[in-house]
Amino acid sequence: MTCKEVIRKLSDYLDGELDPVLAEQLARHLEHCEDCGLVVDTTQKTIEFYCNAEPAPLPDEIRRQVERALAGKRGEKEGFVRLYDEYAGLIYSVALRVLRNAAAAEDVAQEVFLQLWRNPTSFDPQRGRLAPWLAVITRHKAVDSLRKLKYEAGSSESPLADRVVSEASVHTSAECNRARRLMAQLPAEQRQVLELAFLDGLTHVEIAAHVSQPLGTVKSRIRLGLLSLRRELSA
Amino acid sequence: MIAHLENEKALLAEARAGNGEAFATLLNQYDRRLFRLALNITGNQPDAADALQEALLKAYRGLETFRGDSRFYTWLVRIVVNEGLMNLRRRRADSWASLDEPTEADDHSLMPREIEDWGDNPEQRYSKTEFHAILNQALERLEPILRIVFLLRDVEGLSTEETAGTLGLSVPAVKTRLLRARLELRERLTKYFKRG
Numbered sequence: 001m002t003c004k005e006v007i008r009k010l011s012d013y014l015d016g017e018l019d020p021v022l023a024e025q026l027a028r029h030l031e032h033c034e035d036c037g038l039v040v041d042t043t044q045k046t047i048e049f050y051c052n053a054e055p056a057p058l059p060d061e062i063r064r065q066v067e068r069a070l071a072g073k074r075g076e077k078e079g080f081v082r083l084y085d086e087y088a089g090l091i092y093s094v095a096l097r098v099l100r101n102a103a104a105a106e107d108v109a110q111e112v113f114l115q116l117w118r119n120p121t122s123f124d125p126q127r128g129r130l131a132p133w134l135a136v137i138t139r140h141k142a143v144d145s146l147r148k149l150k151y152e153a154g155s156s157e158s159p160l161a162d163r164v165v166s167e168a169s170v171h172t173s174a175e176c177n178r179a180r181r182l183m184a185q186l187p188a189e190q191r192q193v194l195e196l197a198f199l200d201g202l203t204h205v206e207i208a209a210h211v212s213q214p215l216g217t218v219k220s221r222i223r224l225g226l227l228s229l230r231r232e233l234s235a
Numbered sequence: 236m237i238a239h240l241e242n243e244k245a246l247l248a249e250a251r252a253g254n255g256e257a258f259a260t261l262l263n264q265y266d267r268r269l270f271r272l273a274l275n276i277t278g279n280q281p282d283a284a285d286a287l288q289e290a291l292l293k294a295y296r297g298l299e300t301f302r303g304d305s306r307f308y309t310w311l312v313r314i315v316v317n318e319g320l321m322n323l324r325r326r327r328a329d330s331w332a333s334l335d336e337p338t339e340a341d342d343h344s345l346m347p348r349e350i351e352d353w354g355d356n357p358e359q360r361y362s363k364t365e366f367h368a369i370l371n372q373a374l375e376r377l378e379p380i381l382r383i384v385f386l387l388r389d390v391e392g393l394s395t396e397e398t399a400g401t402l403g404l405s406v407p408a409v410k411t412r413l414l415r416a417r418l419e420l421r422e423r424l425t426k427y428f429k430r431g
Binding site: 046053 | 268280350351358
């Protein structure tokens with residue numbers, strides 16, 4: 001091995017990342033090349049000097065500046081975390097209803113929170129309560145994302161999905177997942193009216209108008225849907 | 236070390252849940268190092284302070300996005316580096332090129348010029364203050380991108396891959412810059428540390 005090659009491989013050699021055969025050749029070169037030996041030794045020392053240098057304490061003035069800035073954000077952060085706990089379930093379920101895909105819904109939920117976090121003033125408390133507003137922007141984003149996404153049925157095993165469980169006041173998350181699976185298996189016209197009734201809170205009359213079907217048809221679809229859900233759940 | 240990491244995990248969970256005290260405690264063990272890093276990137280205290288402050292605010296806000304698949308410290312380092320570089324680029328629009336591409340070094344310029352024995356403990360010939368001034372001065376004179384690669388790899392202990400990811404460089408690019416940085420520093424320090 002030549003001196004030039006030793007220099008090129010110096011870093012890998014010092015970091016122990018050199019191929020063992022080459023490392024052996026390099027070590028043999030060092031045995032009788034004093035100059036390369038000195039370069040290896042002094043480079044090693046250079047690295048150690050910098051690596052071992054203790055950082056100086058933060059100047060007081062700068063520590064105070066940083067602490068003040070962080071303290072200013074603490075209340076904001078705590079408020080945000082509360083908000084997250086309170087509304088994550090709602091936002092997730094709205095997104096899930098549009099997207100029918102747990103991962104995609106979670107992405108949308110994250111986006112909604114990020115937007116709120118970056119720009120908390122985008123919500124105008126004068127205009128109404130937070131929940132309906134969040135539902136509207138979530139639906140909006142979910143529809144956007146649906147346009148972009150190839151539809152894919154996904155699992156709903158995610159931390160956010162669990163929050164929906166407590167919202168729906170189903171006893172266990174396993175039960176909830178099962179119910180959701182069963183819902184998915186219902187005939188489309190039954191699933192649609194059940195969702196409108198229980199997730200969107202529409203009255204039977206409103207549903208009838210929404211799906212352009214006679215009231216009696218809507219009622220019997222709801223009854224049939226509920227019956228088969230109950231039958232499957234108790235099976 | 237394990238106990239330390241367990242403790243960090245617990246503090247992180249608290250900080251994520253909005254506990255500002257926990258976040259401050261987490262930072263206590265790192266802020267000196269992070270400030271030194273910012274200082275070495277921006278080159279002056281006021282800019283380093285701004286970069287550090289901005290980075291820590293971002294980290295605090297974005298704690299939810301820390302996925303825990305890298306070390307917390309590495310994650311912080313990345314944010315500080317980004318802020319530091321942004322600061323540097325804002326101030327020195329002309330230095331874009333030198334930040335991204337170091338001037339080409341051929342094998343010839345890599346070859347050591349000063350080859351002298353430093354002897355054992357050459358640092359003992361200087362006072363602590365003098366010694367640190369020598370180290371800092373040599374570091375300051377490196378091209379920015381060489382300096383930053385050296386800092387991340389040899390001072391902050393990031394892996395080659397982590398350094399590449401942080402700076403948006405390829406692994407071979409990190410390696411060649413690191414080699415140049417080490418050799419150039421060695422060259423400058425030799426003036427002070429050679430025997431006799």
